[in-house]
Amino acid sequence: MNLNSEAIKKNDVEIAINNVSVVFKDNQGNDVKALDNIDFDIHKGEFISLLGPSGCGKTTLLRTIADLLEPTSGNVRVSNMTPKEIRLMQKFGIVFQNPVLFEWRTVKKNIELPLEIMGYSKKDRSDRADEMLEMVGLTKFADHYPQQLSGGMQQRVGIARAFGIRPEILLMDEPFSALDEFTKEKLHLDLLKIWEKTNKTIVFVTHNIQEAVFLSTRICVLSPHPGRLSAVVDADLPYPRTIDMRDTPHFGELVSKVRNSFEGGSL
Amino acid sequence: MIKKRKSLWRRLKENKVAQGVSSVLLPILFGVLILALWQGQVLHKIFNTDTNTLPLPSRICHIIIDNIPAFAQNALYTLLVAVIGLVVGSIIGYLIAVFAATFQKWGKGGLTIVGAFNAIPIVALAPVMTNWTKDISNDPNIRSMFAKTLVVMIVCIASMSINAFRGLTELKPFALDLMKSYAAKKSTVFFKLRLPNSVPYVFTALRVSVPISIISAVVSEYFAEYIVGVGREIRENIVLGQYPTAWAYIVVACLIGLVMYGVLMLVESIVLKNRRIK
Incomplete structure (x- = not known):
């Protein structure tokens, strides 16, 4: 297209x-x-x-x-x-100057945060987060904590989180x-x-x-x-x-x- | 070929094993050295004192071992005062912080007042509390426990409320904007952002409160009506000139403090494990 x-x-x-x-x-x-x-x-x-x-x-x-x-x-x-x-x-999906990831949540849980707030079921949240992780190429890092990732990877998590709410x-x-x-x-x-x-x-x-x-x-x-x-x-x-x-x-x-x-x- | 070698000091500083050795082994060696000088009566010569005023470590150990039930009972009372005061005071302090963070306009001023409580010396607080609580029960033991716990509580409120307030309000830039963009309710912001953000600050407060809770428990026992507890035994035995027994209780007070601090460190390392990994 x-x-x-x-x-x-x-x-x-x-x-x-x-x-x-x-x-x-x-x-x-x-x-x-x-x-x-x-x-x-x-x-x-x-x-x-x-x-x-x-x-x-x-x-x-x-x-x-x-x-x-x-x-x-x-x-x-x-x-x-x-x-x-x-x-x-x-x-609205927003990505800020810094990724604003919560250090007490794993990468995947960070992506699930807005979905939790919006009341998605556990399974839907997990499926959507997996899909987003794949999109930004961070599937392997799902269970890592943000502070373990490089700045670029953190920003990708932020983008995944923003796109996750469609x-x-x-x-x-x-x-x-x-x-x-x-x-x-x-x-x-x-x-x-x-x-x-x-x-x-x-x-x-x-x-x-x-x-x-x-x-x-x-x-x-x-x-x-x-x-x-x-x-x-x-x-x-x-x-x-x-x-x-x-x-x-x-x-x-x-x-x-x-x-x-x-x-x-x-x- | 010239190969620049790092100095021995530099290499030791960068070596993880060496770091472990220096941070664990050196303090232990220092402690053992002091004990040896003490037991060998070198300390007595330096300070020009006798083995009655400064009893030997072996004597102190004997006194404790020979009187385990009495020491255990007194230690238990002191521990109860310290732990209950610490827990209740910290919970109240946290609730004050939540209140101050929710109504920040008044909250900040309120916290300054709470912070001023920190400046009240325990020695001044203890007799006042004993006086205030004299009508609370007919049992002098219960009255005294209440007064002592109250002192510990007041001392612990301040450090918790001030630290927890920072934890609830010092958020990452844009964190609130992020939550707003999700149309998150105030309660959601509290439970998903402010509360977890405050956890390390709670431990900062406890690192201060735990030693203070022991000190206040011991000091408030000096002034309590009912004669029980490690602090009271230190005082009574000094008054009676029984320095070795007084010293034995001083050692017990130190042990209580060390154990409580150790437990805190253990809990902190478990709770904050995931935040610390790099």
């Missing part, structure tokens, strides 16, 4: 971000605009990257989608419902930023494989231009102070993507295109 951005139906809006602004108070009590009037749509099955330097509000935007943060003005609609309704229906939408907040290049490259390919297989909508926060271009169907370029949407770039490389695509001229062009679309000085 070819999941080019053109193949995704434009009218199939999954996440609508309508004029979202978020204002924080800083230490001195002054208003700080983290997000300024963000407005765009994410379509069903897309792999969207929110790309920008620190301070551009990309994580803030992700948190408003996940209902971990209320926008100061504007609103987010997910499948025509509020993010809160979607969250309470347990349709979420409608997967939200990933710089999930690979703490990993070395080799592990990161491998996880990129793993993630794309899982995405192509499951056809979920993924919103992926990153500050790495190459990463965004390599993974995404579209890239939302955010600029800082205040956080605003500078451009939306189609990353029109064919799927399935391979490592050697990074060396093609077109990849280089996309990277420069993204880099040039930042506002507020060169990067």
Whole structure:
């Protein structure tokens, strides 16, 4: 199946971000605009990257989608419902900057955690966890404890846990930023494989231009102070993507295109 | 060819067997050395004292062995006071921590007050408790047990509540966000995240509380109405000038402390086994 951005139906809006602004108070009590009037749509099955330097509000935007943060003005609609309704229906899978595994649970039990909370039967939990472990290639480590695994393996457990609940939408907040290049490259390919297989909508926060271009169907370029949407770039490389695509001229062009679309000085 | 050799010290430090030897064997050797100097009356020469004030280890052992029933009974009372006070105090301390973690706005201030209890010296607390509990029963033994246990309890509450509060609230970054994203209820967050997260902190508290519980039990016995317990025997025998017997009870008090600490270490190594493996 070819999941080019053109193949995704434009009218199939999954996440609508309508004029979202978020204002924080800083230490001195002054208003700080983290997000300024963000407005765009994410379509069903897309792999969207929110790309920008620190301070551009990309994580803030992700948190408003996940209902971990209320926008100061504007609103987010997910499948025509509020993010809160979607969250309470347990349709979000989230992967954070660190894997957030519980060290008192084995790898498998960590993957079962959300399923326990959702009231799955013991057998269903176990079956689903086994399936997820196989997907991320950690079947052999089911009974290990997270602290026995490398950082890359831990993050894979986090991804398995997020996919285990069969979420409608997967939200990933710089999930690979703490990993070395080799592990990161491998996880990129793993993630794309899982995405192509499951056809979920993924919103992926990153500050790495190459990463965004390599993974995404579209890239939302955010600029800082205040956080605003500078451009939306189609990353029109064919799927399935391979490592050697990074060396093609077109990849280089996309990277420069993204880099040039930042506002507020060169990067 | 020049081959850089690590220094002997460096190699010893990295060697696991050597580490085991140095952490177990050296303290034992030190203990044996002290005992030898003591038994050989070298200590008496150093401190310029006699074998009545500082009786020989062999004499102390004889006294204990010859009076096992009396020593066992006194030790049992002290142990009861220490263990009941420790258990009840730790449970109350944990419940305070749960309360403080649930209502964090007031809880933090409340914990500061509980922490202040830690500053009250046991010597001051013990007579007060004896006075407060004098109407609780007609049996002086029961009254005294109650007063002593109360002292141990109060001392143990503070360290448990402060440590457990940290265990219930110092969560991994994003752990609460993760639970929220699963639409987890507060009770679910408590049982699946906060409670298990607090377990190592409970042991940190107990490592402090266990020795303190013995000390407070012994000290509170000094002031208790009813004459029983290891602490009371130490005092009575010193008053009577029977230093060897007093020393024998001091040894028993040490043994109770060591056994309780040993049991704690054993339980901790079992409970936290999976968290410690790397």
